[in-house]
Amino acid sequence: MNKKILIVDDDPRNIFALKLTLKSRGYQIASTTMASEAIEMLKKDKHFDVVLMDMMMPELDGYEAIRIIRNTPSISGIPVIAVTAQAMPEDRQKCLDVGAQDYISKPIDVDQLINAIEKL
Template structure:
């Protein structure tokens, strides 16, 4: 099973580390640094298994991007895993309320992330 994942993060170092980790486990990875760009990518190719969405980004944040994904019929079923440095219980709920399927806090625990990806529908 070849899972394709879109990483959305405004910090290229985070993308680099995640890409390396996930590619080594056999995932196909695409990435971008802007939420609006992520939505464009998903609309062009809706065959992604998951989106790893950084919630704190300039211009459009991950909350808004996730809400847009959820309200766009073509891509509304693509799972979104919120990735954020905000680690309070209410932050987790805020991510889920925005439409995220799951939530991972930074610094990312790789095993936790892989588990979250593997249990997606």
């Protein structure tokens, strides 16, 4: 079954590149540049298999968005992969601590990303 992925990133270029890569692998893709909109999309559509969440965004950042997802019963079980340019070991732990299932640093290694998606 092809997984349905929600990409959340405030940079449309990142969304564009990820969409192309993931669609070519057969995934269904939806996207938004705002975390608050992502949360609403998840509440409306229960068929997302995974969320790729950029951690550094204006307004609502990825850390707070993951906290909200984890604390909202109807969407709390949706796996989230943190995607961030912050690549220090403590950044990875910080992402996992707020409830991300996995962590991918930018620039994104496509094979690493696919592996992370497929093991969920």
